[in-house]
Amino acid sequence: MPTSRPPLSTRRVLQAALALADSGGTDSLTMRHLGRELGVEAMSLYRHVANKDAVLDGIVDLVVAEIDLPGAEEDWKVTMRRRGEAAYRVLTRHPWAPPLLMSRTNTGPAMLRYIDFTLGVLRGAGFSWKLADYAWNTMDSFVYGYTLRRLAFPVAPADYAETAATHQHLLAGGEYPHMAELTRQVTLGHHPGDPDITFGLNLILDGLERLRDAEQAG
Amino acid sequence: MPTSRPPLSTRRVLQAALALADSGGTDSLTMRHLGRELGVEAMSLYRHVANKDAVLDGIVDLVVAEIDLPGAEEDWKVTMRRRGEAAYRVLTRHPWAPPLLMSRTNTGPAMLRYIDFTLGVLRGAGFSWKLADYAWNTMDSFVYGYTLRRLAFPVAPADYAETAATHQHLLAGGEYPHMAELTRQVTLGHHPGDPDITFGLNLILDGLERLRDAEQAG
DNA sequence: TTTGTAAGCTTACGACGTAAGCAAGGATGC
DNA sequence: GCATCCTTGCTTACGTCGTAAGCTTACAAA
Incomplete structure (x- = not known):
């Protein structure tokens, strides 16, 4: 017993x-x-x-549920940026999750809630239904894509220069001249390697804002 | 015999x-x-x-090799947009490939050639090494993310409205009011559902152009 | 002819997901 | 108090997977 x-x-x-x-x-x-x-x-x-697939679907939704929905800030861009950063943080805490999240059709409750919140923020900021839909799809494509790439290339920013130095021989043949030079730039410390996710988030949010303004003006 | x-x-x-x-x-x-x-x-x-993993790496690189590198156009934005669209087309022709492509560290020759070409285009357009690096990373994060999402949600644009109608009951509970209304908008034909990949590509390219101009002015 | 080497084959092991049916114990109806 | 059923977990078994170890065969070089 x-x-x-x-x-x-x-x-x-x-x-x-x-x-x-x-x-x-x-x-x-x-x-x-x-x-x-x-x-x-x-x-x-x-x-x-029911079976193993149900387990996978279940734990993916558990992870999505961990993504904090930021409070409704006055500035929609701040809210949206935080949302993207929060998703990135949670997904990198569970590095096994993004491939699952993206390769199966997921309509768990946490995911639906997450999308609904996002639509609400964009509508509140004056986006049309159509542009709001395009906007969150574009944001999420980037966030998930960025996260996956980051996980598949698991070089901590600090180690980037070192890794680049290690791979120099691959580039030495002269077949990839631009990559070789870029690697040299990183090795020399002229730039820090991979961009932070905030770079892309801001780029996209600024673009969306301009589209919204054009929409409202037109 | x-x-x-x-x-x-x-x-x-x-x-x-x-x-x-x-x-x-x-x-x-x-x-x-x-x-x-x-x-x-x-x-x-x-x-x-060597083993099955080597097979997977091999066929992923075969797929990447199918991505046509557009000729060097006069306009770098056109070249970059074509590049993204070409990648999307090839990857959706081999729907099993994107999950593999993104969940393993890939440095096959076709991939390296693809990246090198991209860096060359951006450098030719006046981007600094740092901004060129950020730029292609952002582009590719979006392209791969978009492609994966599209494959995981395999509703042909034409069927979107119908599918939305089918799922209406999920939304009827009032828990997801914005999604419900968005779905209604799609069903009514007020907007066509998922954005084309060109939407996001143009958004990102316009943003990158502005950053390059600011860089050159500063 | 002999010998070495490469290509393909055979057998086998320890995983895996899960179908089918069994056993035990607690709840329920009389 | 007893018989019934339903729930929960267990046992056994099947077909599949990747691949380790060693064998056979056939041809090329000496």
């Missing part, structure tokens, strides 16, 4: 799955491993989740 | 793998299936590729 354990539930299964993914990535998230973590056989999990 | 077949080679293995992925997605790309396609046992493939 082992120590009695709390009974399983969908919620407990998903939370354990999230913890497992956080500690070892998607590879370590197997039904058997997840069962072991909960002190249970793998097949028992199927009483509480 | 079966019909003699051409001998295996890394190239032939990768081409067969590409064809297999194109016809049935990543799921159907298994070593055994790939061997069968080539009239060979699975283990024979390991004479020509």
